[in-house]
Structure formats: structure tokens, C-alpha cells
Amino acid sequence: MRKQLCDALVARSANPEMVFLTGDLGFMALEPLQAAMGPRFINAGVAEQNMVSVAAALAQQQFQVWAYSIAPFVYARPFEQIRNDICFHNLPVKLIGNGGGYGYGVMGPTHHAIEDYGVMLALPNMSVYAPVFDEDMEAVIDRASAAQRPCYIRMGRGEPPKGYGIPAYAPWRQLTRGQGAVVIAVGPLAGIYIEAFEQLPIARRPNLWAVAELPIERSPIPAELLAQIESATCLCVAEEHVQRGGFGSELLLHLASRQLAVRGFRHLYARAHHFERYGSQAYLRRQSGLDVSSMLAALEAA
Incomplete structure (x- = not known):
């Protein structure tokens, strides 16, 4: 960037x-x-x-x-x-x-x-x-x-799949559509999930959203996303950030204040600063369970 x-x-x-x-x-x-x-x-x-x-x-x-x-x-x-x-x-x-x-x-x-x-x-x-x-x-x-x-x-570094048509900027954007879970990812992390989600049958394909502006009170959640969260059996948040103080907790507090129930919550986040070995961003995402395979496994278990 x-x-x-x-x-x-x-x-x-x-x-x-x-x-x-x-x-x-x-x-x-x-x-x-x-x-x-x-x-x-x-x-x-x-x-x-x-x-x-x-x-x-x-x-x-x-x-x-x-x-x-x-x-x-x-x-x-x-x-x-x-x-x-x-x-x-x-x-x-x-x-x-x-x-x-x-x-x-x-x-x-x-x-x-x-x-x-x-x-x-x-x-x-x-x-x-x-x-x-x-x-x-x-x-x-x-x-x-x-x-x-x-x-x-x-x-960070934009990571859309090859040939992907980048949608116009907005604080919240839906990147894939389906009948499965709702997945919200913060920043460039969202891009790594697009291709894998698009390959899933529509009945299992998540509604993937990317959020680019925080806090939520200054960038309200779109009504369409709120409706999807309300009807979904699983809401998954993915963020390259530690759990404490991250977007996941902010989102849940916001939804609770609206008395909106969340079922089957999953949270993928940066697990640690230190690992046994250092490596690339992709390696550290795998160590934290943020990679595509970990995301698909989390959704399958939901």
C-alpha cells in the first residue's frame, strides 16, 4: 500500500x-x-x-x-x-x-x-x-x-485473489454472498478468504464482510449485515490483532447493546507475539489459526 x-x-x-x-x-x-x-x-x-x-x-x-x-x-x-x-x-x-x-x-x-x-x-x-x-x-x-x-x-498489503474486481471503498463491504455463516474480517485479512469461500456451494458459502473503519459508533453496521447476523447460526470474526481489546469484543458489546443475540460465535485472532520460530506473515497467520484452512475448519465445526 x-x-x-x-x-x-x-x-x-x-x-x-x-x-x-x-x-x-x-x-x-x-x-x-x-x-x-x-x-x-x-x-x-x-x-x-x-x-x-x-x-x-x-x-x-x-x-x-x-x-x-x-x-x-x-x-x-x-x-x-x-x-x-x-x-x-x-x-x-x-x-x-x-x-x-x-x-x-x-x-x-x-x-x-x-x-x-x-x-x-x-x-x-x-x-x-x-x-x-x-x-x-x-x-x-x-x-x-x-x-x-x-x-x-x-x-498492510492488499491480498485479493488474482483477477478479483475490487469493490468501491466503503467502511463495510460484503465480499462474498451465500447462505452459510457470517464472517467479518478486519482490513487486508479479508482478502485471503475470498477465493476459498467462492468455491464453496452456496448453501455453505459464508457472507464475508470486510470492515475498514473503527470504532463502530462512527461507522455504523449496515442494516443488511445486522439482518444476516440475526438469522445466521454462526458469526465468525477474524482479525490480525490480539483478542483483548480487539474488534471481536467491540462487536459483541455493540450487538449486546442492541439486544441482538449471536449464536455460534467464533473468534480467530493473533495468538501471540512470540512463537517457537519467526517467519513470514503467512507463517505467523498459520500459527495463530488465521489462515484459510483454519478458517474453513472453524466454520465446519460451527
Whole structure:
């Protein structure tokens, strides 16, 4: 998604009030943005706490501020500055974290971002964007730019099946249709299930939805999805995020507040930061039971 991010920001870079800060990252990807923005493209160095405080100060002066780094370096390392300097003052700083979930899997647990949106949504005023496909980035940048509040953009890598027609961006999108379970996946993880679900007979094929914006109260669940949940015998949530503080618990609390009963709930989530071995994102998804085979087995057992 970095190329699409760069293209979307370059298209906005003529705005003299736009400022982009990077924590010494983005090489071989963001050079076009650097060239377009000149001195408004600031390498803040390996000093993320300072970068976030500077971003807050610039936003206080009415600049449109974007701050970029590898995901754990943009939300975990400067957490106090995000809370105190940005969120407590409701400043519209846009934090961009690359490699959400196990995106930097081979680099080990320090680079895993599997508690990120749970942590961010615990703060006041924060909105989270988890684009599903690479093609979503332009719309996400537009929506985050228009939001008059802090935002965290969780970037990954779009993983649709070959030849798949990407649907227009929306906070909630139905990607497969059938008469089976309801499956809701957060961000790019949704893409890995499409092909396997489409190959199932319609009587067993899940209604697969992808969610790209949180919290739920700012992006209401579509009426069609609520109706499907009410009639389904199984609701499954899949997220590349730890269980505690994740989307699954937020969804269940929201449904309970609407007095909507859920039957046969299944939750697939990131099981751990540490495993016996490190490996690719796909390997770590298998270790967590987030891969396609694990999903199909969970649905079969429902």
C-alpha cells in the first residue's frame, strides 16, 4: 500500500499547509512525495516521541499533519505523546503505521503490530482506518484528511485473489454472498478468504464482510449485515490483532447493546507475539489459526 499512499499524498501536496513527518523510514517508496513537498517533508529521525509532539504542535498551528513510521514505532513507542499531546487536545494528526498485524513477521515481536488499534481506540477522539485493498488508499487518505480528529491508518498489503474486481471503498463491504455463516474480517485479512469461500456451494458459502473503519459508533453496521447476523447460526470474526481489546469484543458489546443475540460465535485472532520460530506473515497467520484452512475448519465445526 506504500505506493498508493505516496500517490494519494503527492496528489494533495500542493496544499501549502500540508506537512509530512517520517521517523527515518520510507526509503525506496516515498521519494516522489519528498520531491513534491520539499521542506514540508521532514525526516524526524529515530525519535518518534519527538516526532509526535512536533506533529501535535504543527496541528495546533492549523497545519495538516501526517506522521509515518513502521506501525509499532508510530503508536507504541510514542504512546504517551499520542495520548497527551494529540488525543487530549483532539488535534487532527494523521498517524500512518506500515505493516499492521504480522506484516513485519520475520523481524520478530518488536515489529508485530497486533495490539495497535485496540490501544489506539482506548484513547479519546481517535479513529482507525484499516484499508482492505491497495486500491483503498486514495479514499482512506481523503476520509482521514477530512476527519477533524486524530486518526491512525493501519497499512498492510492488499491480498485479493488474482483477477478479483475490487469493490468501491466503503467502511463495510460484503465480499462474498451465500447462505452459510457470517464472517467479518478486519482490513487486508479479508482478502485471503475470498477465493476459498467462492468455491464453496452456496448453501455453505459464508457472507464475508470486510470492515475498514473503527470504532463502530462512527461507522455504523449496515442494516443488511445486522439482518444476516440475526438469522445466521454462526458469526465468525477474524482479525490480525490480539483478542483483548480487539474488534471481536467491540462487536459483541455493540450487538449486546442492541439486544441482538449471536449464536455460534467464533473468534480467530493473533495468538501471540512470540512463537517457537519467526517467519513470514503467512507463517505467523498459520500459527495463530488465521489462515484459510483454519478458517474453513472453524466454520465446519460451527
